[in-house]
Structures are given as C-alpha cells and as structure tokens.
Amino acid sequence: MEKDLLELHTLIDAHFEQRKKDEEELIGLKERIEHRRAERAEIQRVRAEKEKDRQNRIAEERHRKEEEEAKKKADDDLKKKKVLSGMGANFGGFLAKAESRKSKRLTGREIKRKTLADRRQPLGIENMREDGLKNRAQEMWNWIHQLESEKFDFMEQMKHQRYEITVLLNRIQHAQKFKKGHGKGKVGGRWK
Numbered sequence: 271m272e273k274d275l276l277e278l279h280t281l282i283d284a285h286f287e288q289r290k291k292d293e294e295e296l297i298g299l300k301e302r303i304e305h306r307r308a309e310r311a312e313i314q315r316v317r318a319e320k321e322k323d324r325q326n327r328i329a330e331e332r333h334r335k336e337e338e339e340a341k342k343k344a345d346d347d348l349k350k351k352k353v354l355s356g357m358g359a360n361f362g363g364f365l366a367k368a369e370s371r372k373s374k375r376l377t378g379r380e381i382k383r384k385t386l387a388d389r390r391q392p393l394g395i396e397n398m399r400e401d402g403l404k405n406r407a408q409e410m411w412n413w414i415h416q417l418e419s420e421k422f423d424f425m426e427q428m429k430h431q432r433y434e435i436t437v438l439l440n441r442i443q444h445a446q447k448f449k450k451g452h453g454k455g456k457v458g459g460r461w462k
Contacts, residue, residue: 317416324413332388 376384395406 317419320416328391331391 393406395403398406
C-alpha cells in the first residue's frame with residue numbers, strides 16, 4: 271500500500287514537472303512569436319519609409335524634368351515666333367496649322383518612348399568611382415530584394431484569398447442545395 275502511494279506521488283511529481291516544462295516552452299514560444307511580430311512590423315515600417323522616400327525622389331525628379339521641358343519648349347516657341355515674324359504672314363499661318371495638327375496626336379512610338387522614360391530611372395554611374403558604384407549596386411540590390419519580398423507577400427496573400435473564395439463558393443453551393451421555395455412553386459393554388 272505504501273509502495274503504491276509512493277509510486278503515485280512520484281507519478282504526480284513527474285506529471286507536474288512535465289507540465290511546468292511544457293508551460294515554460296509555451297511561454298518561450300509566445301515570446302518568440304511576439305519578438306518576430308515586432309521585428310516584422312519594424313521591417314514593414316522601414317520598408318514603407320524607404321518606399322515613400324523613393325516615391326518622393328521620383329516625383330521631384332519628374333517635376334524637375336517637366337520644368338526643364340517646359341522651359342525648353344518656351345525657349346523653342348520664342349525662337350519660332352522670332353523666325354516666323356521675319357517670314358511672310360501666309361507661310362507663318364501654314365506652319366502654325368501644321369504644328370497644331372502635329373501636337374494633337376502622339377504616335378505609338380512617341381507614346382512608348384514617353385512611358386519608358388517615365389518608368390526607367392537613369393543609372394547615373396558615368397562619373398562614379400569604385401565605392402560609389404558599389405553603393406549604387408547595393409542600393410539596386412536592396413530595391414530588388416524589397417520588390418521580391420513584396421512579390422512573395424502578395425503571392426501568399428493571393429493564395430489565401432483564393433482559398434477563402436473557394437470556401438465561400440462551397441458554402442454558397444451548400445446553402446443553395448437546401449434553400450426552399452426558389453421563387454417557383456405552387457402557393458395558394460397559383461404559380462408565382
């Protein structure tokens with residue numbers, strides 16, 4: 271009897287020790303999860319700040335280019351007006367009509383050039399030294415890495431959304447199987 275009681279106490283002690291270990295592991299796991307969440311939030315914040323800075327730089331560059339183009343166009347227009355004022359009135363009217371017809375529509379090639387100019391960023395590596403080239407290569411690598419990670423996040427999100435769509439479609443089909451009185455049927459001796 272005492273032997274059984276002693277064995278029962280040792281089993282109880284072993285059970286509580288195992289339970290304590292399991293609780294400690296669970297606490298450690300929760301702490302790791304929270305730490306990972308905090309790291310991921312920090313990475314997302316830094317990524318968002320970098321993207322915002324990049325967008326600002328692109329907008330400033332685009333704005334500067336547009337100002338330069340507008341200034342160049344104004345200078346060209348001024349030169350044309352000077353040249354045209356020296357020519358006869360009839361010839362000047364013809365050139366003005368031709369210019370207005372030309373500027374109204376862009377050809378496919380011009381549209382393609384314009385969109386590529388908007389999308390592509392100049393490398394700006396002509397006068398860089400070795401360390402500048404390394405920094406530029408590192409920036410480009412970081413940008414590619416960021417784009418790849420965003421692509422991965424979007425792909426995972428898309429998988430999750432596809433799964434949710436499939437589940438919801440199955441629920442709809444299941445609900446429609448058991449739906450009564452689908453709008454057609456006898457009610458009070460008449461057809462709806």
